[in-house]
Amino acid sequence: MYAVPRLPSILAISVATLLVASSTAAAETSTPSQGWTATWSASPQRPGTNFTPNWSEQGFTDQTIRQVVRVSAGGSTARIRLSNAYGSAPLKIAGATIARAESGAAVEPGSLRQLTVKRARAFTIPAGAELATDPVALGLADLDSVTVTLYLAAPTGPATYHAQAMATSYRAGGDHRADSGAGAFDQTSLSWYYLSGVDVTGRASRRGAVVAFGDSLTDGYGSTPGADNRYPDELAERLAATGRPRAVLNQGIGGNRVTVDSAWLGDKATSRFRRDVLDQPGVRSVIILEGINDIGMSEAPSPIGAPPTDVPAEEIIAGHRELIRQAHAKGVRALGATLPPMKGSRYYTARSEAKRDAVNAWIRTSGAYDAVVDLDRALASPSDEDQLDPAYDSGDHLHLNDAGYRTAAHAVDPADLG
Template identity: 60%
Template sequence: MRTTNTLRRTALALLTTATLALAPTALATPDHAGSGSPWRGAWAASPQAPTAPLGPNWSEQGFDNHTVRQVVRVTASGTRARIELSNRYGTTPLRITGATVARTSKGGALQPGSVRTLRFVGRASATVPVGGTLLSDGAPLPVKAFESLTVTLYLAGETGPATFHHFAGATAYRADGDHRADLSGSAFTETSTSSYYLSGVEVTGGRDTARRDGIVTFGDSITDGVGSATDADNRYPDELAERLAAAGRPRAVLNHGIAGNQVVNDTTWAGEKALTRFREDVLNERGVRTVVLLEGINDIGGSTVNFPAAPTPDVSVTELIKGHRTLIRQAHAKGLKVIGATLTPVKGSFYDTPANEAKRDAFNTWVRTSGAYDAIVDLDHAVADPTDPDRILPAYDSGDALHPNDAGYRAMAEALDLDEL
């Protein structure tokens, strides 16, 4: 009988382990997540496959006996926090030896007394399966909107190429060895402007626990914030969250832009097409009510340039509209409101051709007049030069005639009608 019971316990343990390892998303249990309180997104980044088209990063090599620190600014408050880790594009299971979350001090340093060890179903270490996503248990750390948190991951073994987000708009820090609980940032001598494995931060608790009014901004580099200052949180989704709070209408705003991303075409360097990633990146977000959809300029221009990879197949305006209609249907089926955005000017940029401009104008006319969205925001007009409407206003230009600077992103955020949101 003792042998039989032992075999049963062993079989049950193996079954439990296998279930956790194979599940694409392993949710924290209610006891560890904060008595079953609802969670909502406070920060997000869309995962990408390892690549280095725009400069060196750590994604292709991965990590081996490294500690990685990543600073994020949340846009929602709570009394507990947890993180989401993605191994969506990994080729081997990802072993997390240990992780912490803390309030950010300066650079790679942490505020004393704020460091919390993160656990995964009660354990200090965890494995994220190939293609999977893992949520930590909730950590007792009161968080305020617009506060910066530092997530530290210790990766003791070889990870292989890393799922990451190319343009983080913030500095990540790396150290050799285990420094997950260090208050000082002195060991973190290497830096990167990409993020690694970290795809979300969620909060629960406090007076806003039951709110389900978050906003996802979805798109390409202009949503991702290319052209804005690093570590300044001045991308248009950041500015929108600040504007909402200043108006006494605070909402979580999550950024799911990927630089170079397209609606219709997959690319080797800018993520899977929107038609594929929309379900994972947007529809699975917790606490969201509205999505702002700004994407298509790379579909229009991608077939006419040879940077940073080979040109992508030509996309007609009809195909681009069909793609947007599909995204709208998917969002509506999930109960989300969709705000469509016009494509911003490209005159003087590497996308500037008569054919591309004609496509942009035709698509923008459809956005303004089709009635396909629940509401629209005319970002084209918001940043255009009134004396030359096909060109971005010089005061808003980051320097490439395509991507706004901090002032341009602020103008985009101000163009959104808060009542429509």
Template identity: 55%
Template sequence: MPARIRTSRPDHRDRAGTAAWTAAWTAPPQRPSSSFQTNWSEEGFHDHTLRQVVRVTAPGDELRIRLSNRYGTSPLQLTGATVGLAADRGAGQVPGSTRELTFAGKESAVVPVGGRLASDPAGLRTDRLRRLTVTLYLRERTGAATFHDQAYATSYRARGDRRANDDGTPFTETTESLYYLTDVEVRGNEAGRRLGGRADGVVAFGDSLTDGFGSTTDADRRWPDALADRLAAQGTPRPVLNSGIGGNLLLHDSSWFGDSAWSRFERDVLDKPGVGTVVLLEGLNDIGFSESDLTTYKPNPAVSVAELIAAQRALIRQAHRRCVEVVGATLLPMKGAEYYNATSAAKIRELNHWIRTSGAFDAVVDLNRALAAPDDPERLNPAYDSGDHKHPNDAGYEVVAEEVAKALKK
């Protein structure tokens, strides 16, 4: 195993001595599409208030949000936005906690086609693992919306300007996708820490296994959520970001499944402030889609294990140049899943062997063995199976978090 990186990244204070920003929550942006569930990405918004609930994994005295119009076809005209502390359930928020967000000192803003925008700092004290509401009022017609498809969290919509509403009753329309919102960043004396010269933030980078397919909606039971909970409970809290996209591929872009891991790695991992470690869990879809008979979901030709290894090595080099450590995760068993066959199984075994033995990673977490059935190493343990023989349930994601937490200690 290679020696751990000790090169320092830039200090977490700016030139004026103010604590720098730390990424506390993220959701990778995707192209508008109908995908597999009801969402509002293709129709967009017009005189709508959009309320989204997120859980931050770092505390702070101030926060800011980032919005993306990366895949929009027209400038995004934002009439106004607020942030507040979320109530226990639904679209409600704690009365008196709401803060108006400004952009370059103004209430309204325009995000150009393909562009991003950060809000000004807002003074709202947030604890670790606290749920927040981010509310956007979109008075003008937006056109198709940049979004994150499979959020496993409910977003809410109401007609008219409902930013000031606390009880959530006007928000009668719901989806399980996120729109425009890509990041919440915090700063304060407790927000960012160092671990031997590195920032302490962890990015979970992968496909639907990281995004949380099979987990309970609105329960924060995806494995990055469970990891943040576990680290906090054992007295070693760290920011944990979920940069998974359902169906994501390591080597090829897809209109449904997002930009490839290779092309989005810098944006969705390395550019996040306060990140020092990435957990890489990618490649299952490259193997499964290319070897299956599911031509509807076949966005790429057959790929070799050598190609997947070369891509992972390139990502490791990218991360190391930015002083970010890489934890390699083996692919989970998937016997019985729709694209399991002898060829895909052989490729999974070969790739997993390389992950375990190559020494290319700073640490390795063997999820394949941890979640395998006791009597069949190529089948997901029934106790951890969400039902499709490929994605874990809540209990399975808890095991993933436990194994990753062990790897982070090494």
């Protein structure tokens, strides 16, 4: 689903500079035999206008980007993945570092490490490629925050990014990749740039990763900015609290649809599923929460230029079947999440509600999914099953607040994750 524009006051999450090998090398080093498991991820998007101002269209020249992300499961060794998936030219990284985060754009003293690719501190990512850095010794605990800093000396052109970070990224003029303090980082953005993954070796690798795949309900719109209260964050916390942590990856894109491509709202789910789910290192299972935008945008246009496109329930179901087919072909367990209530939102009409009911009935009863996460019932109002419980409503009757995302995470049975 998509988010209505607003300007949240977002806490610091600095992704700072990353290093990467070649697409082929990345694929080779991501094999299970190498022991890598993704512990944080974000879905790449095309540069463009979005719900909040961002730097993607202008790109970067002689600037440093610092971004902080929270890993879901820890490890003894780390690497970073950077994406130039939507770049029109090779991306030159003049240098990159990784460190344990402190507060804002500051890093923990003594934890800063230089990132390299094939032992070189400067490297180039071809247009359309994702690359992984060399391994670096940086012990990370479950739910640790890390800072990745990239120095971009040459003009980058428009930047591959992730629009709705629900967190703050930082920018400084000049080369500040090795700064431990935050003083130079005087510009902020609510998006992530180039950073597509953090991988670890260690405990997380033994259990494998869970990918949360979907739209803004997965991306976390409506949660407290900078607080890591999206439902995949809450699920990672829940699993860590049991003493059996698992890597939980967030591959949501606000406004994303199962059946329709969009320049601003991401490639359709059936197209991006391989890259965003099946190609993630160490993936074992996926939770699919998609379809509310296909339904809602059949009735109402997006405020950022996506016109209504009528999508029947049967087409959404066919898209889900294709996602399941792709997952099972790779030996990945597929869990289907029912679409939460939306009565009172701009998406709601009698026709859209009938579609939602049809899709949910199929998810629950078809047996096509390996397991079902029934968010519709978990999040419904006790007095009206077609409406979100007011305790979980962020205010637009479509997106969840922190309590709603916590409840969504608790609707997942850990035993169903495999």
